[in-house]
Ligand SMILES: Nc1ncnc2c1ncn2[C@@H]1O[C@H](COP(=O)(O)OP(=O)(O)OP(=O)(O)O)[C@@H](O)[C@H]1O
């Protein structure tokens with residue numbers, strides 16, 4: 001009998017097996033370099049054929065980056081609208097309804113070869129985001145998660161004697177979303193996506209408990225030892241406190257928040273890159289006969305730049321025109337706005353995020369680096385000190401979450417014997433320092449990218465059930 005764990009992460013995914021003694025990981029990208037961790041990425045081409053993992057990113061970058069975007073007005077359908085006839089004098093009868101056919105147009109990027117989706121997990125809990133438009137279809141969020149989960153299930157099936165149908169699949173403690181029922185919505189959608197992906201008997205199991213189990217397997221703890229799992233990933237921070245009892249454990253408390261590497265990348269974007277793209281620039285505009293100096297309306301662009309999947313929508317004449325006017329003014333302002341123009345027209349929105357993420361990762365080892373954007377002829381130096389000042393609100397939120405999980409368990413920091421640091425974002429030096437100052441000499445790093453899949457496989461092997469969901 002094999003236990004199977006599937007970690008469907010915001011940024012990365014992995015699959016592990018446990019046979020009661022040893023853990024094994026599945027090679028998820030056999031065509032590429034063999035890799036046990038796969039980027040959670042989905043590319044849909046115009047025929048809706050899907051590509052998953054590193055090849056999805058490679059195809060997107062190859063087919064799309066640097067391609068000049070041309071938005072055209074395209075008829076997307078006809079709708080019937082019913083107009084209540086209230087004005088009897090206008091001859092609309094007795095106030096009954098009339099129906100009209102209206103042609104609906106949208107601005108579309110007709111030459112777009114395909115769409116890339118990343119961080120799909122972050123959308124699962126958003127009540128208002130039921131579907132996204134992909135070319136001429138409206139795709140359910142569930143349908144974007146399914147191909148990735150299918151790929152992970154197929155990888156699990158490729159290992160003989162496994163029964164992937166009943167795998168343990170990871171879940172965040174609390175999913176991102178604006179409403180109080182975000183996690184409930186996300187869990188419903190995950191359950192549905194698992195069903196379509198050939199995982200009808202999957203158990204959705206909390207990721208930080210899995211992290212603790214993986215650690216306890218590697219380093220069996222003395223009875224009664226209290227372990228805190230600190231899993232800081234791409235989309236969420238997830239914490240669990242468990243008490244070890246021989247081979248088993250007792251859950252004391254969990255707490256989670258939608259804070260992760262994606263949030264940090266956006267902070268760098270806002271703080272360091274936005275000013276280089278024209279935020280805060282002053283431009284001259286005619287008001288009657290006089291020219292007035294006003295701030296460039298950067299707010300009209302900011303959200304779509306941060307949400308790079310939608311950045312192509314910025315290619316509208318009414319949004320490009322003010323940039324072109326600013327470029328014509330020349331000088332420093334003109335140079336900054338020329339970069340914004342190139343970013344939008346050249347479809348470089350995703351490349352900017354990739355450059356920011358690599359600079360962030362480098363700063364976990366180096367004191368100085370740069371966000372290198374050759375597409376925009378731009379290199380922005382970034383020191384660890386600057387990065388840490390941008391991180392202050394994140395560190396404060398982490399501190400609050402650690403306090404909260406301790407409070408949920410009725411413990412103080414001194415009663416925690418070991419803090420298990422896992423997830424890519426837990427490698428950030430300022431985060432390590434924060435933990436080490438709260439739990440001196442008790443913080444250990446544990447397999448940042450595979451621990452969740454490993455712990456899920458262990459939970460699956462033992463048939464552990466998830467604790468009841470409890471709002472905190
Ligand atoms: N050395 C590093 N320093 C800082 N951040 C890093 C480092 N390595 C990876 N990251 C960040 O860690 C995140 C990915 O971590 P991980 O794979 O644990 O997340 P995930 O499991 O996909 O997400 P989640 O668990 O939130 O669903 C990304 O935001 C990435 O930029």
Ligand SMILES: [Mg+2]
Pocket residue numbers: 009010207231233234423452
């Ligand atoms: Mg994770």
